[in-house]
Amino acid sequence: MNRITVKAGQKKTLPILWTGEETEMDINVDLAGEGAETEILLLLLGKGTSSLNIKAEVRHLARQTKSQLLVKGALGERARVDFDGWVKILPGAAGSDAWLGAHLLLLSGQAAGRAVPNLEIGENDVKAGHAATVGRVDEEQMFYLMSRGVDREQAYRLVVSGFAQSMLRKFPEKMRKLAMRNLSI
Amino acid sequence: MNKTLAITGLAVETAEGKEILRGVNLVVKPGEKHVIMGPNGGGKSTLAMVLLGHPGYKVTAGKIKLGNTDITRLPANERAKLGLFLGFQYPVEVPGVNFASFLRLAVNAKGQGNISPLALRKELAETAKKLAMGADMTTRALNEGFSGGEKKKSEILQMLILKPAIVILDEPDSGLDVDALRYIAENIAGLGKDTGMVLVTHYQRILQHLRPDFVHVLIKGKIVESGGAELAEAIEKKGYEKFQK
Numbered sequence: 001m002n003r004i005t006v007k008a009g010q011k012k013t014l015p016i017l018w019t020g021e022e023t024e025m026d027i028n029v030d031l032a033g034e035g036a037e038t039e040i041l042l043l044l045l046g047k048g049t050s051s052l053n054i055k056a057e058v059r060h061l062a063r064q065t066k067s068q069l070l071v072k073g074a075l076g077e078r079a080r081v082d083f084d085g086w087v088k089i090l091p092g093a094a095g096s097d098a099w100l101g102a103h104l105l106l107l108s109g110q111a112a113g114r115a116v117p118n119l120e121i122g123e124n125d126v127k128a129g130h131a132a133t134v135g136r137v138d139e140e141q142m143f144y145l146m147s148r149g150v151d152r153e154q155a156y157r158l159v160v161s162g163f164a165q166s167m168l169r170k171f172p173e174k175m176r177k178l179a180m181r182n183l184s185i
Numbered sequence: 186m187n188k189t190l191a192i193t194g195l196a197v198e199t200a201e202g203k204e205i206l207r208g209v210n211l212v213v214k215p216g217e218k219h220v221i222m223g224p225n226g227g228g229k230s231t232l233a234m235v236l237l238g239h240p241g242y243k244v245t246a247g248k249i250k251l252g253n254t255d256i257t258r259l260p261a262n263e264r265a266k267l268g269l270f271l272g273f274q275y276p277v278e279v280p281g282v283n284f285a286s287f288l289r290l291a292v293n294a295k296g297q298g299n300i301s302p303l304a305l306r307k308e309l310a311e312t313a314k315k316l317a318m319g320a321d322m323t324t325r326a327l328n329e330g331f332s333g334g335e336k337k338k339s340e341i342l343q344m345l346i347l348k349p350a351i352v353i354l355d356e357p358d359s360g361l362d363v364d365a366l367r368y369i370a371e372n373i374a375g376l377g378k379d380t381g382m383v384l385v386t387h388y389q390r391i392l393q394h395l396r397p398d399f400v401h402v403l404i405k406g407k408i409v410e411s412g413g414a415e416l417a418e419a420i421e422k423k424g425y426e427k428f429q430k
Contacts, residue, residue, distance in 0.1 A: 139240060144277035145287070147237045148343065149265035149294035158282050158290075162326070165281025 002026070008033025008062065015041045015171045019182045020050030020079070027056040031065035031093075042071040043167050044104075045182040046079025046111070057086040058100075060093040060126075071102035072167050074160055074183065075111035083115045087130070091122040100130040105137065105163055186268045186350035187215045187379045190236075194247035197228075197235050197406075205231045207406035208247065213351060216378040220392065220417060221385045223403035224425050229385040230274055232403070233355040236383075237261050237271040251351065266295055268350030272340035272357050274385075279327040284339075285309055287327050288346055295347070305346075312345045316368050334365040341372050351381045358391035370394030389421040402428050 006012045006029065018025070029038045040056060058067040073081050087098045104113035117130035137159050145155035161183050168176050190213040197206040205228045213219055223229050235242050236249060238261045248257045256264050279287075289305045300308075306323045313322045316338045328336050337357060344352055357369055374395040376382060384397070392414065400416040401408045402425065409428045410416065 140277050141279050143237075143239055143261055144273065145279065145282075146261040147265055147271050147273075148287075148291040148347065149262050150287075150290050151262050151294070152260065154290065154294075155262075158287065159279065162279055162281030165326075 003028040003030060004038075005030045005032050006036040006038055009035045011037040011039075013039045013041070013170070015175060016043070017171070017175050017179050018042070018044045018046070018052060018054075019178070020046055020048065020052075023051055023053065025052065025054040025056075027054075028059075029057070029067070030059045030061055031067060031096075032061050034062045035064050036062060037066040039068045039170075040070065041167050041170055042069075042073075043164060043171070043179055044071065044073035044075070044081050044083075045164075045179065046073065046075040046081060047077050047182075049078045051080040053082045055084045055086070057088065058098065060087075060089040060096040060098065062093055064095040065093055066097045067099070069098075069100045070167065071104075071115065072164055073104040073113060073115075074107060074164060075104060075113055076107040078108070078110045080112045081114070083113075085115070085117045085130075085132075086120070087118070087128065088120040089123050089126050089128060093123050094125045096123065096126045096128075098126070098128040100132075102132040103163075104134045105160065106134065107137070107160065186348070188252035188268050188350040188381075189214045189250075190269070190351045190381060190383070191250040192236075192247070193250075195232075195235070195244065195249065196246035197231060197242050197244055200241055200243065205242070205406055206235070209403070209406070209408060211383070211401065211408065213381040213383055215350070215381050217399065218376075218382045218395070218397045219384070219399045219401065220397040221383060221401045221403050221408075222387070222417060222420055224429075225387075227403045228406045229403055230355055233271060233274075233353050233383075233385055236353050237264055237269060262294065265291070265347075265349075270344050270347055270349035270352045272344055272352065272354040274355040274359065276328050276331075276336040276340050278329050278331070280329045282327045282329075284325050284327050285323040288343060291343075291347060308346060309342070312342055315345075316342055316372060317364070318342065333360045334362065337361055337369060338365065341369050345372065349380065351383070352376065354382065354384045356386055357384065358386055358388055366391065367394060389417055392417050404428055 085100050087100050100117045102115035113134045115132040117132045142155050192211040195209040198204045251267050293299050402410040
């Protein structure tokens with residue numbers, strides 16, 4: 001198990017792209033010093049029969065630490081993702097700020113996703129929140145786009161790539177290109 | 186584009202089988218401005234959605250023609266390509282989809298030759314100015330994080346860029362401050378003589394900026410009264426009660 005430690009005053013961004021190779025992932029980040037920050041970006045693009053069990057954990061060990069753990073997944077065909085996210089704010093990590101957001105989009109009737117956010121908070125003076133959704137492409141968005149003249153397939157591609165966009169924006173060039181290729185559904 | 190919208194005996198129910206429209210007849214010729222008023226639940230918004238083919242409704246009788254084409258069973262994108270436009274009451278946010286790139290796709294889908302990204306951005310910026318919208322419109326995502334007023338303006342902006350033959354506007358005036366209402370109404374009033382319009386509204390106030398040729402009262406899924414602009418004034422004073430027998 002890898003554990004990444006972020007020291008006082010440092011910021012560590014971890015962009016991670018999954019395109020179906022790995023079956024297990026375990027990500028652990030410790031915010032060990034005052035003011036340490038992390039942004040973990042997980043973009044999960046599954047196709048075929050690819051399957052992933054993924055666990056990500058952030059521990060706030062010091063004061064004024066900040067974390068964002070963001071997951072977006074677009075799962076086609078028979079792809080499957082099982083995500084467990086943990087944010088732990090330990091006693092003493094006062095003034096910390098944590099956000100955990102996980103959103104999986106199922107692109108086929110056979111795709112499956114599970115996203116469970118967990119917060120463990122051992123300190124009063126903190127900000128922490130989470131959101132998790134597993135859903136399908138929104139028909140109201142589809143109707144809106146199609147009402148302007150774009151066909152169903154094109155509208156679908158727009159919604160799905162738009163869904164990943166907020167994360168892609170923050171990815172390094174090479175990774176972004178690879179992700180875009182995998183997004184062409 | 187110069188087309189007449191003809192709605193004949195249109196009956197519609199929801200996917201759950203609830204009857205909403207019970208035989209609507211309406212003809213909208215190029216250049217005509219029609220306003221549909223009526224109490225809540227009368228079917229105004231349903232009519233707007235059904236004209237574009239929203240999948241949540243089922244046409245059980247009647248038909249919709251645009252020009253010479255029967256569009257009753259066509260998907261929304263085909264209707265749009267033939268020249269129909271719907272300004273949504275609640276414009277949908279589509280995160281991550283760039284406004285300008287999307288509109289370019291929509292313009293190109295209409296098949297009147299491709300417009301360059303640069304030309305589109307220029308037209309978009311100029312048109313946005315007419316609506317007192319920020320120049321950053323071109324770089325933002327489609328309605329994402331827009332304020333209520335910006336969303337309503339976004340609909341009118343898209344309408345002006347797409348230049349449809351017939352525009353359906355579902356409450357373009359709701360939830361706006363006085364200035365936003367004026368900008369929106371002026372741009373609607375400025376539609377050319379080739380463009381037919383159906384505007385659904387609750388309020389008389391947009392009609393202070395925009396004089397309709399016809400006003401229709403839609404109650405319980407039927408047009409129960411039609412008249413000129415004076416009908417809207419009468420409704421403002423006396424309400425709908427006298428039509429609800």
